[in-house]
Amino acid sequence: METVSTTRAHGGTQGVYRHASAATGTDMTFSVFVPDHAPGARLPVLWFLSGLTCTHANVTDKGEYRRACAEVGIVFVAPDTSPRGEGVADDPAWDFGQGAGFYVDATEAPWAPHFRMRTYIEDDLPALVAEAFPVDMARQGITGHSMGGHGALTIALRNPGRFRSVSAFAPIVAPAHVPWGEKALGGYLGQDRAAWRRHDACALIEDGARVDELLVDQGEADAFLAEQLRPELLRAACEAAGIPLTLRMQPGYDHGYSFASTFMADHVAWHGARLGR
Amino acid sequence: METVSTTRAHGGTQGVYRHASAATGTDMTFSVFVPDHAPGARLPVLWFLSGLTCTHANVTDKGEYRRACAEVGIVFVAPDTSPRGEGVADDPAWDFGQGAGFYVDATEAPWAPHFRMRTYIEDDLPALVAEAFPVDMARQGITGHSMGGHGALTIALRNPGRFRSVSAFAPIVAPAHVPWGEKALGGYLGQDRAAWRRHDACALIEDGARVDELLVDQGEADAFLAEQLRPELLRAACEAAGIPLTLRMQPGYDHGYSFASTFMADHVAWHGARLGR
Numbered sequence: 152m153e154t155v156s157t158t159r160a161h162g163g164t165q166g167v168y169r170h171a172s173a174a175t176g177t178d179m180t181f182s183v184f185v186p187d188h189a190p191g192a193r194l195p196v197l198w199f200l201s202g203l204t205c206t207h208a209n210v211t212d213k214g215e216y217r218r219a220c221a222e223v224g225i226v227f228v229a230p231d232t233s234p235r236g237e238g239v240a241d242d243p244a245w246d247f248g249q250g251a252g253f254y255v256d257a258t259e260a261p262w263a264p265h266f267r268m269r270t271y272i273e274d275d276l277p278a279l280v281a282e283a284f285p286v287d288m289a290r291q292g293i294t295g296h297s298m299g300g301h302g303a304l305t306i307a308l309r310n311p312g313r314f315r316s317v318s319a320f321a322p323i324v325a326p327a328h329v330p331w332g333e334k335a336l337g338g339y340l341g342q343d344r345a346a347w348r349r350h351d352a353c354a355l356i357e358d359g360a361r362v363d364e365l366l367v368d369q370g371e372a373d374a375f376l377a378e379q380l381r382p383e384l385l386r387a388a389c390e391a392a393g394i395p396l397t398l399r400m401q402p403g404y405d406h407g408y409s410f411a412s413t414f415m416a417d418h419v420a421w422h423g424a425r426l427g428r
Numbered sequence: 429m430e431t432v433s434t435t436r437a438h439g440g441t442q443g444v445y446r447h448a449s450a451a452t453g454t455d456m457t458f459s460v461f462v463p464d465h466a467p468g469a470r471l472p473v474l475w476f477l478s479g480l481t482c483t484h485a486n487v488t489d490k491g492e493y494r495r496a497c498a499e500v501g502i503v504f505v506a507p508d509t510s511p512r513g514e515g516v517a518d519d520p521a522w523d524f525g526q527g528a529g530f531y532v533d534a535t536e537a538p539w540a541p542h543f544r545m546r547t548y549i550e551d552d553l554p555a556l557v558a559e560a561f562p563v564d565m566a567r568q569g570i571t572g573h574s575m576g577g578h579g580a581l582t583i584a585l586r587n588p589g590r591f592r593s594v595s596a597f598a599p600i601v602a603p604a605h606v607p608w609g610e611k612a613l614g615g616y617l618g619q620d621r622a623a624w625r626r627h628d629a630c631a632l633i634e635d636g637a638r639v640d641e642l643l644v645d646q647g648e649a650d651a652f653l654a655e656q657l658r659p660e661l662l663r664a665a666c667e668a669a670g671i672p673l674t675l676r677m678q679p680g681y682d683h684g685y686s687f688a689s690t691f692m693a694d695h696v697a698w699h700g701a702r703l704g705r
Contacts (some may be wrong), residue, residue, distance in 0.1 A: 159649065160686035212685075215492050218693070372436065408489075409437035418496070 152283055155180065161217035162187050167207065168283075169202035174267045174275035175234040181276065182207040183284055184217055184227040195290035195426035196226040196280065197419065200306075202271065202297030203331070204250045206231050210296070215412035216419055221280050223423030230276055232298065234265040246331055247338055253326070254302035255350050257339035266339060269350075273306060292316035296411050297375075298323055298331070300367075304352035304385075308360035316425035318366035318418050320411045321373055324385035325353040331379050356388040364395040366421055368414045370404030429560055432457065438494035439464050445560075445656050450543045451655035452511040458553065459484040460561055461504040462496055472703035473503040473557065474696065477549065477583075478606070480666030481527045483508050485574070492689035493696055503563050503697030507553055509575065511542040523608055524615055529604070531579035532627050534616035543616060546627075550583060567614065569593035569699035574652075575600055575608070577644070581629035581662075585637035593702035595643035596696050597688045598650055601662035602630040608656050621632035633665040643671040643698050645691045647681030 155167040163186035172179040188194055197220070201212055207229045210216070220227045233252030240261040242248030242334045252268035293314045295303035300322020307317040326332020327347045336347045348354035369382050376382075382398055389396035404410040440463035449456040465471055474497070476487055484506045487493070497504045510529030517538040519525030529545035558565045570582035570591045579601020603609020604624045613624045619664040622627040623633035646659050653659075659675055666673035681687040 158682055158684060158686040159647075159680035159690075161690045213489050215495070215689075217690075218492070228646055255632075348676075370436075383533055403436035405435055407435060409435040412492075413436075413438045413494075 152279060160184070162221040163217065165211065165217065167211070170279055171319060172234075172271055172275050174271040175265050177234040177236050177265055179231055179234065179271065179276070180207055181228065181230045182211040183229075183280070184220055185284060186221040186224050186226070188224065188285060190326050193285050193287040194224055194226045194425070195292065195428075196228060196288070197228060197422050198272075198291065198293040198303070199229045200293070200294070200295030200299030200302035201229065201232050202299050203232070203246050205299075206250070207272060210407065210411070213408040213412060214415055216415045219416035219419035220324065220427040223401055225419060225423055225426065226284060228276075228280055228356055230272060233268060234392065239265045242371070247334055251335060253298060253332075253335040253339060253350070254306065255336070258346075259341050262339050269306075272302065273310065290315060290426040291424050292318075294318040294320070294418055295322065296320040297380075297406065300324075301326055301332075301352065304365070305355060307362050308352060308355040309349065311361065314362070316422045317362050320414065320418070320422060321369050321375070321380055321406055322352070322367060322385075323380060325351055325381055327351045327354060328384065329379045329381060353384050353388040356392045356394065361392065362394060365389065365395070366397045366418065368399045368401055368410075368418070370406060370410045371400050372404055373401050373406040373410070375406050429556060433569065437461070439498040440494060441493065442488065444488070445577050447556055449511075449548055449636050454462050454511040454516060454542055456508055456511065456548065456553070457484055458505065458507045459488040460506075460557070460606040461497055462561060463498040463501050463503070465501065465562060470562050470564040471501055471503045472562075472569065472700070473505060473563040473565070475549075475568065475570040475572075475580070476504060476506045477531065477570070477576030477579035478506065478509050479572070479576045480509070480523050482575075482576075483527070486685065487688070490598055490685040490689060491692055493692045496643030496693035496696035500696055501559060502700055502703065504695060505553075505557055507549060510545060510581050516542045524611055526573065528612060529577060530609075530612040530616060530627070531583065531650040532616050536616055536618050539616050548585075549579065550587065553641070567592060569595075569703050571595040571597070571695055571699070572599065573597040573667055574657075574683065577601075578585055578609070578629065581642070582627055582632060584639050585629060586626065592623040592638070593699040594639050595698060596697075597691065598646050598652070598657055598683055599629070599644060599662075599697070600657060602628055604628045604631060605661065606656045606658060631673065632664040633669045638669065639671060641674070642666065643674045643695065644677055645676045645685045645687075645695070647683060648677050648679045649681055650683040650687070652683050
């Protein structure tokens, strides 16, 4: 692992790191914020998965999580959203290819060789983070924004017991039923929709996957709300499954980082209460 | 005035606006955050002047001021740092020309026609802000970062009584005595150093200008501290003049927005206490 930069911020250290990922076969860049802590202490960790077009840098620059993480005493990890670089397949669209990995392991050409974001986020990066940072992997939470909310929900649902707390900002909750998801899952996984169900939060819940509870914030002025996000589908799935869902519709807020940063401290505190100090 | 964008954020409205400035003879872009407020209310206003290479966007994206401004009930205005565009003189260096206006009215060619940032910040933009936003111009504070700290200090010192509160983040306090300032003041104002004194905070204080008090935060790991910023010169000038200066040296912090955003809420609260609700 190579340190790209470290900067003191909000009573902790904001770092950016790069490593060669066995999962993606590429160099991957991610950021980690570590609050000041007692020597030898191991802190809970909150994973933040980003949305379409983003790298680690968007939430690192604009997410406004550091003050809250320092107060709560929680490590914040922000991965990239896809493999990148020469030799990695791409697509001219902003919602497919590089910057749009959708947290799946692609099976279709030309994506399969490098687009293995499920394995990267579920296995590869956690192993590195557990080794290189002062984290307590028994106390993990996960959240994300938009496509990253989809990632957070599906990864938590597929890995019962790994995350003590799960939340999302304006998540894609049912990719099999919205244009972004149909394009991405079809492109990366092929047209057999049965293979999509393990990558669709609502389908996973319908198929029996469970989490203890969910917190979701959603802006009511989000331009993607009705067509791409459809939180009512998550509400219905959670109600049918008996999963307690706190779905907060936020009047006036759109889909961007002004929205996510506004409610970031709430989410960090909510995770902190469930992860303990 | 044209609205470029408005976004709901932290219980208020973050806007970006563009107008044709009579001072610079160019279109100028700036951002304004307005907390939610009672109909007809007029809020105190805090001016934030940015540093070298910045536009309004740097602090707007990375400054982490909105939550604090909403809590305190204060409007936050972030102007650009120079005129820009076709027909505007520029220099290939990052510390001179576009993005580096130094808040002076240039007298030298080729800068004099458009580089009139003193008049822009002192007269032109305040007139627009007073007319277009719910602000109480009797309750103004000013702050800034680096070159913008220089701007905040010198504008406040030259306009006694206009600002109830003045602070700065890692300001250039004595441009006549540091490389950045010598290059800029020499380039924009010519080599007669007597003309520089009205644009040098320490010289203004030596020449009798006063403010009630000053708050300055400065990172101890700031790469520009010893050569360009030299807060000890401001300390000496304030001590000699009897100006109460709170100079907080912050261990480990560098010159970037990680530093500024860490102490932003402190500064907003400090201004708020002096500006009233």
